[in-house]
Amino acid sequence: MDTSMDGKVAIVTGGSRGIGKAIAASLAGAGARVMITSRKADACEAAVTELGEAARQGPDDAMVLELYAQALLAADEPKRALSVLARLETLDPSAPDLAFMQGLAYVRLEEWTAAVNPLEVARGEAPDSARVRLFLGLAYAESGSTEKAEK
Secondary structure, three states: OOOOOOOOEEEEEOOOOHHHHHHHHHHHHOOOEEEEEOOOHHHHHHHHHHHOOOEEOOOOOHHHHHHHHHHHHHOOOHHHHHHHHHHHHHHOOOOOOHHHHHHHHHHHOOOHHHHHHHHHHHHHHOOOOHHHHHHHHHHHHHOOOHHHHOO
16 A cells, blocks of 8 residues: 655644654655644744754645635634735635635634725625625624625
8 A cells, every 4th residue: 555645735733742743754754745733833843843844834835725724713813814814815816715714814803994805805706605795794884884784
């Protein structure tokens, strides 16, 4: 059985120490590009240095960045998600759901005015999307602009 991971990307949460770090090392040894995450940036940086070229602290592939941003939003980490989405925007400005995820991150931060522009872009991309209309209406209502919330 072929166990090569050549050309694959692996995301290892908790990859800065213990079992996570061992899994990251094993995957890197099998040829995968490994992205590790950790709650402590300094431990993550040390692990990346130790694991070498195959490990990175953040991905540079648009699809991986989009998945990572979705995971951060699901984990209620909107500030980190916005940082990842900014990297995604430089790689692929037309990435699906980019504007919606940016708007959602601002909604999670309760930065209502900042949420409006990306959600308007998302509405332009998917005018029939109930989720976009829901969050856009919420952003308009919370920012005090009820007339636009009714659109």
